[in-house]
Amino acid sequence: MNILILCTGNSCRSILAEATINALAPEGIRAISAGSKPAGYVHPRSLALLEREGISTQGLHSKSWDNLPMTPDVVITVCGSAAGETCPAYLGPVLRAHWGVEDPAHATGTDAEIDAAFEKAYRILRGRIEAFLALPPDLLADKARLKPELDRIGLIGA
Template sequence: MNILFLCTGNSCRSILAEAVFNHLAPIGWRAMSAGSHPTGQVRPRSLALLAREGIPTEGLHSKSWDNLPVTPDIVITVCSGAAGETCPAYLGPVLRAHWGVDDPAHATGTDEEITATFMNAYRILRSRIEAFLELPLIAIAKDQDRERLKAELERIAG
């Protein structure tokens, strides 16, 4: 199963989700990330946070959804509707879910406050990914029960 974490810039949230998912996922499940309008760079704070958490950062880069290596089975958007962002709509016959998270790239304040904003986004995403990985993934994949999986993904988003 291939999961795509999607946002607009692909510089923070979707990168964090890709790295965390791949760090925790069982064999046969793989995440990638992309943006509808990628910034072309990953925020250094995202990479530093992942490194502090012991999560590999090799190969992480900001990329367009036009250049995906494989077609995803599941697309999870991570843009925050509360922040007035418009999440890109992936065009394709895939299961879609939305896990809105405020964008730490727009954080202002002291260095500590900005770092805390990145950490908050990371914690939210990690918690949701851990909940996703607690699902009976093999049974869901074998059953091809897309509606059940969609309902679970929406439940996880809170």
């Protein structure tokens, strides 16, 4: 199963999800992230957080959805709503779900407050990823049954 984690800038949330899925998923499930308007860099706080969690950051980079090295089976958008973000709409015959998380790159305040925003986004995404990876393999193979589960998972931690 190929999972595309989609966001606008591909510098924070989608990168966190890509790295976490690839670190936790069993063989046969692969994630890649991309953006409709990639920032061109991975936010340093995202990289630092992943390293603290023991998740590899090797090869992570901000990339466009125009040049994907695989065809996704599932597309998960992670754009939030508080900042009025518009999630990009992937136009392919795939299963889609929305797991909205507020963008920690827009956090303001002290270093500790900004770090807390990154940690919150990561914890929400990780909880959803763990719930997804706990689904039975037969359910993952059945798109009709998988869609409502993906939608339900997208509400975890919201």
